[in-house]
Amino acid sequence: MSFISRRLSEIKPSPTLMLAQKAEDLKTQGRDIINLTVGEPDFQTPSHICEGARVAMLSGQTKYTAVAGTLALRKAISEKFKNDNNLKYDPNQILVSNGGKQVIFNAMMATINPGDEVIIPAPFWVSYADIVALFEGKPVIVSTSPKNNFKLLSEDLDKVITPKTKWLFLNSPSNPTGSIYSREDLQKLAKVLLKHPHVHILTDDMYEYLIYDNLEFTTIASVEPQLYDRTLTVNGVSKAYSMTGWRIGYAGGPKDLIKAMMTVQSQSTTNPCSIAQAAALCALEGSREFLKNWLTEFTERRNLVVQLLAKIPELKLIPPQGAFYAFTDCHGVINKTTPTGSKIESDSDFAAYLLEDQGVALVPGSSFGLGPYIRISFATNQTVLKDACERIQQAVLKLSD
Ligand code: GLU
Numbered sequence: 087m088s089f090i091s092r093r094l095s096e097i098k099p100s101p102t103l104m105l106a107q108k109a110e111d112l113k114t115q116g117r118d119i120i121n122l123t124v125g126e127p128d129f130q131t132p133s134h135i136c137e138g139a140r141v142a143m144l145s146g147q148t149k150y151t152a153v154a155g156t157l158a159l160r161k162a163i164s165e166k167f168k169n170d171n172n173l174k175y176d177p178n179q180i181l182v183s184n185g186g187k188q189v190i191f192n193a194m195m196a197t198i199n200p201g202d203e204v205i206i207p208a209p210f211w212v213s214y215a216d217i218v219a220l221f222e223g224k225p226v227i228v229s230t231s232p233k234n235n236f237k238l239l240s241e242d243l244d245k246v247i248t249p250k251t252k253w254l255f256l257n258s259p260s261n262p263t264g265s266i267y268s269r270e271d272l273q274k275l276a277k278v279l280l281k282h283p284h285v286h287i288l289t290d291d292m293y294e295y296l297i298y299d300n301l302e303f304t305t306i307a308s309v310e311p312q313l314y315d316r317t318l319t320v321n322g323v324s325k326a327y328s329m330t331g332w333r334i335g336y337a338g339g340p341k342d343l344i345k346a347m348m349t350v351q352s353q354s355t356t357n358p359c360s361i362a363q364a365a366a367l368c369a370l371e372g373s374r375e376f377l378k379n380w381l382t383e384f385t386e387r388r389n390l391v392v393q394l395l396a397k398i399p400e401l402k403l404i405p406p407q408g409a410f411y412a413f414t415d416c417h418g419v420i421n422k423t424t425p426t427g428s429k430i431e432s433d434s435d436f437a438a439y440l441l442e443d444q445g446v447a448l449v450p451g452s453s454f455g456l457g458p459y460i461r462i463s464f465a466t467n468q469t470v471l472k473d474a475c476e477r478i479q480q481a482v483l484k485l486s487d
Pocket residue numbers: 100102103123124125126187211212213261
């Protein structure tokens with residue numbers, strides 16, 4: 087009998103984090119690696135936020151905080167929800183955790199009984215299905231099509247809801263596709279959900295501020311107020327404020343659900359880091375002026391990647407509408423042969439070849455539940471991105487039929 091639990095044997099380590107680590111290890115060994123795996127902005131956390139953390143440390147904010155997060159931070163989050171999303175979440179309807187991932191983890195631990203079903207549209211962020219499985223829930227993966235920009239169709243949602251469905255996961259802008267659900271898209275999904283009052287909705291809005299071409303951001307509880315009582319609206323400071331390492335995510339939701347999630351958190355990490363919470367407070371209360379420049383830069387990066395990948399006929403990319411990932415169709419390289427004689431049978435083979443041949447590290451689409459695709463994170467500077475795309479082009483040119 088294994089010492090490791092049966093439940094854990096079903097769970098794989100986060101592929102984004104594992105591949106990022108692998109790329110960094112290869113760099114340490116002296117390999118020339120371009121790491122486009124993990125999604126995190128390369129910008130410095132704005133200095134007023136770091137300053138807030140420094141002041142917090144020196145003024146003694148170094149002790150435990152309330153489990154759910156400091157009242158000051160929860161009030162600021164409540165304001166954010168009101169101002170940005172037209173959602174009224176009182177501070178006692180808000181939980182702050184160590185990143186959006188812990189918010190989702192707490193929610194699943196608080197609600198999933200073995201066999202409960204969770205609908206996850208694919209492609210999906212790598213951790214959703216594993217977190218559900220960790221609590222013996224059943225991820226119900228629903229395919230989407232590039233024809234519909236990888237968005238869940240209401241008729242497909244209708245088909246997969248059963249009496250056992252506990253949650254539907256939504257993520258817009260999406261990691262990995264960058265697709266954005268419009269108000270009309272959400273209204274259509276809401277219409278189906280209103281027929282099934284036992285289904286809760288977890289919406290992961292982590293990329294809310296990273297939207298291109300002036301598209302509108304909307305979130306389901308504000309689009310359909312009748313769903314408010316069964317929606318958990320998840321967000322965080324990681325992507326918008328370049329604060330991935332500070333680990334602050336949060337959610338607004340029904341009081342009883344938040345309370346249950348708090349119970350989970352009180353038995354695991356107690357509270358998120360007091361200093362990081364003080365920094366997040368500065369982020370939420372401070373000016374977002376800097377975001378304009380970041381968005382301009384991200385837009386240029388997106389355009390550059392779209393333009394450079396268009397030169398490679400074997401690859402196809404729908405220009406992402408938000409976030410900072412290019413989820414690229416690589417059907418065109420499948421069954422081709424590398425210079426060393428190996429056949430590319432999957433996106434994982436292609437990703438391994440790009441790493442080996444050109445030192446470009448990225449994540450295969452199959453990790454997100456859809457292959458053969460590759461996810462390129464373009465949260466890095468344009469010189470590096472240009473180099474990376476040229477290397478990918480070189481690698482593809484070397485393949486034979
Ligand atoms: N959300 C980021 C990504 O997909 C961070 C890494 C992770 O936790 O997966 O790359």
